Amino acid sequence: MGLHLYNSLSRRKEPFEPLNEGRVGVYVCGPTVYGHAHLGHAKSYVSFDVLVRYLRYLGYSVTYVQNITDVGHLTDDADEGEDKVAAAARREQKHPMAIAEYYTRSFFEDMDRLNCVRPDISPRASGHIIEQIELVKTLLEKGYAYEVGGSVYFDVAKFTEYGKLSGRNIEEMIAGARIEPSPDKRSPADFALWKRAEPNHIMQWPSPWGMGYPGWHLECSAMAMKYLGRTIDIHGGGLENQFPHHECEIAQAEAANDAQFVRFWLHNNMVTVDGQKMGKSLNNFINLKQAFSGSHERLTRAYDPLAVRQLILNSHYRSPLDFSDAALFAAQSGNDRIAEAVRGLRKRIADAPEGQADADVLGRLEPLRTKFEAAMDDDLNTAVALSVVFDLVRLANSLLDDGDTAPGSLTAVYEVLERLGGDVLGVVRGADVQAGGVDEERLDGIVRILIEQRAAARKGKDYAAADAIRQQLDAIGIVLEDKPDGTVWRWK
RNA sequence: GGCGGCGUAGCCAAGUGGCCUAAGGCGACGGUUUGCAAAACCGUUAUUCGCCGGUUCGAAUCCGGCCGCCGCCUCCA
Incomplete structure (x- = not known):
């Protein structure tokens, strides 16, 4: 059947083929590093981690780029708000770059624990100011942007396809807008490419338009282009960023390059906690460190990062996911069972690794592998793929219970379990990882x-x-x- | 107000026209095993897919209405 992915651009599942045979470029919107990563980040990055892992399983050579936003992301999309990182810096009395560094490390630490493979490139927005200025210059030269008093705005009216990803049209958006349009903009729908910085603004760079800093949407277009080329195969991100962020990325990149920016847009759905949107005011805002340590009043215990991962993969990436203590608890029990079976296999194989596998066992493994691949091919149906892992666990435990099982059979089951449950889904911890930290x-x-x-x-x-x-x-x-x-x- | 999504067993969740008298996980119950446990294995746990109506030979799956929940449009992954 081959891999099919739901493309937000066409609103249907399409067979996936990379632009260049055998090679896939994947860009995923990364975090803005002004706080610890939370359950929402986990869902997003675990989902795209599985995408990358599965592409590699299929034999593709994948370049996985995930940015780190350390400048330009404002607290208010009306372009009047404060920079999020700068706001955190003021709050914590630190330099913005210290804030960015601290939370970037925290993010990687949490993602490592969730067993997400590191992106090949984690470009920082602040490290690509030159590329972003170049992009703005191109857009000005081509007439897609205009400068007003040191700030540069994208002229949405010039890009007729604006809205094609999110299915909106500009007139409706302007009519329904709840934000005060900036007086500098020709149209309320226009968005900032470059913002003039006031003298006391901490993060600012020289540009042809004076001192300033880049608009949030700009970094993704500039960095995706730089590392993956003018047209990239897959761009992932959260559904809430479909508009305006991704729409603006398309406008910037396609206006500048006269080429399709992204072939497959993938959007993962949001999380709720105890049935409600996760928000600081609702007291249901749970970050990953709290989930892993159990230090939150909504949680009855600490959860293994792999249990969090498993709960995420138990549902589809395009479905909303509700985190609750009960759901996490169930995922933990299930993950424990997988880990137990794997541990049992490893121990028995270490004792007696050699031998032929039983033909009957091999005959039972093959359909499971087929079922797994069919599920993953169907827009990454990890819930069904996970069910195959449990089928393997049951098979493994049955064979372990039977003292007469040929060692080769155990090895055969183990290899499939490691490949599908470990390499692709990442819910099986590697044999080299110590569980406790004690001797x-x-x-x-x-x-x-x-x-x-x-x-x-x-x-x-x-x-x-x-x-x-x-x-x-x-x-x-x-x-x-x-x-x-x-x-x-x-x-x- | 505009746009979109969802509602499947006690809980999470897959399935989106016939292979569904509906995967898988958790939980519960019964059995095997055990000194007792634990773990594991075997079995049971929705004749039914929010409600009402329609289309169809056939619907959880399509259409309409209603009820409920959620998201985006404003920073958010």
């Missing part, structure tokens, strides 16, 4: 001594002593499980 090998030795003492007590039918050992270990988070071939321990 597990030494701890294992200690717990084994206790297991032996308990085994001796059980042999002597002193169940009170045996249970006491288990209960005391349980109290510090270590669970003992009696299996047919002996007792094993794990973290609760």
Whole structure:
């Protein structure tokens, strides 16, 4: 069938083919770094992470660009608001670049924990002022922009296709606008490419129009062009940015280049928390650090980043997702089950790695792989893809329960589970990642001594002593499980 | 006010004209196993897809109305 993606531009699913055979350029709108990443960021970046992972699974060579906005994003789209990073800098009494650096690191840290692969390029807006000025100059030369008192605006009336992505027309927008039009603009729909900076404005750069700073929409066009060319295969972003941000990106890039800017526009839907839009005033604003540590009044416990990831992938990227403690809890239980099965496989394979796989097992794996690919090909249906992972988990556990299973069969199941659940969906943690951070090998030795003492007590039918050992270990988070071939321990 | 989306079991969620007498996960219940547990495995858990009407041989899926929820249009991923 081949990969099909829902293209916001055509409003339907289309077969995906890259412009250049074998190579795909992906640009995703990155965060504005003025605060810690929250659940909304998680949904967006996990969704596009899976897109990139799946493209690579299909054999494409992917260049993944995701910007970091550290300047120009105002608190008010009427172009009168304050720069968000500058506002945070004033609040925290730091230099804006220190704010940007701090929250950029925080963002990468959270994305790493969510098991998102790092973008190949994470360009900063402030590092591409020259490119942005060049783009403005081009737009002025071609008559798509005009300067007023040191600021430059895009003349929307000149770009007749403005509105094609979001399905709006300019007249309606102006009629329904709730914001005060800037007196400098020819039309309320025009947007800033370059803004004149007042002398006390911290972030400003010299330009042909005097000291100033770039408009928010400009960076994405300039940086996407620079790293991915005039026409890029896939541009992703949040649905809320479809208008005006992405519409403006198209206008800038296509007016400057006379070429289609983006072939596939992908938009992921929004998140709610406990059924309502996440907002600071509603007391349901949960950032990722809070989710991972459980330090929020809406949460009953800390959640593994992979549980957050799994909850996101349990629904479609174009559907809204409601985060709730109950939903996170369910995802955590499910992810624990996957992790347990993987752990069991790794242990048995380490003990006896060699051997032929059973033909019956191979015969059961093939349809699962096919089902997985069909689901992912259908506009990244991760919910169905995840169901395949659970089918694999059940198969793995059945084989593990059966002492006669050929080691080769376990290896075969493990490889598929790693490939689909690990490489593509990223809900299986790599074997090299330590779970606790403690010296597990030494701890294992200690717990084994206790297991032996308990085994001796059980042999002597002193169940009170045996249970006491288990209960005391349980109290510090270590669970003992009696299996047919002996007792094993794990973290609760 | 303008535009768009959603409403599927206790909860999350896939499916969008016949293979659906509706995936998968969580939870619950029963069974196997166990000293007891835990985990795992097996089974049960929506004759029904917000409500009403229509189109069709056939609808969760298409159309109309109604009710409810949400989002965008204003910074947001």
